[in-house]
Structure formats: C-alpha cells, structure tokens
Amino acid sequence: MLKRMLLCSLAVLGFASVPAFAQVSLQFGVNLAPPPMQVEVVPDPRAGYVWAPGYWGWNGYQHVWVQGRWIAERPGYYWVPERWEPHYEARGPHYHFAPGRWEREHGRWDRDEGRHFRERRD
Numbered sequence: 001m002l003k004r005m006l007l008c009s010l011a012v013l014g015f016a017s018v019p020a021f022a023q024v025s026l027q028f029g030v031n032l033a034p035p036p037m038q039v040e041v042v043p044d045p046r047a048g049y050v051w052a053p054g055y056w057g058w059n060g061y062q063h064v065w066v067q068g069r070w071i072a073e074r075p076g077y078y079w080v081p082e083r084w085e086p087h088y089e090a091r092g093p094h095y096h097f098a099p100g101r102w103e104r105e106h107g108r109w110d111r112d113e114g115r116h117f118r119e120r121r122d
Contacts, residue, residue: 055082077102
C-alpha cells in the first residue's frame, strides 16, 4: 500500500512539473548581424497547417540557415516568425534572437499601413 501511494505521489509530481518546462524560452544575442534572408519557394497551402518561413539560426559560431517548415495550425492564433532584433550599445550593434511564437488573433497591428486588421478565412 505504501509503495502504491509513493508511486502515485511521484506520478502527480511528475505531471505537475511538465507545465514549467513548456514555459522555457531560449533568448540569446550575438555581435554579428545575420546575412540577408534567403529566397524560399513557399509550397502550396496545406489544410490544417501554416507556413513558418526560414530564418537564420545560430550554431554557437556562425549563422546557419534553417529551412521553412509547415507547423500545425492553432485556431484563434497566428504565427510570428523567428527573427533577429538589433540593439545598439556603446560598443556597437548587438543582435538578439527572438524565437517564433503563437499570438492570439484579436486584431493585429499592420506596421506598414498603421492600422489594425483581422485575417479573413473563407
């Protein structure tokens, strides 16, 4: 009986720790600007998936191209692609990597047009 209670307690603790791992986010910066984006041919749309474009990753020594890929769609969300954000410091520019992420679809700000919009799905 004691062994069974111990196993159940360990299982509950194991499941309780899973959400903590889901919140981990990788953020890092480098002093080397990424090369220009590569041209990719975007495949035809796939039902239930969104296209995540390719981006320049970092292997610890240099930028490496990561090919675009299909990711399972999340209804009510849109994909914000991976990108490098420049930050200017006294010693010169520094580039921070922002991982791709899902964001809620309650209107997005269109930077080019300066307005909010909602994507239509017909």
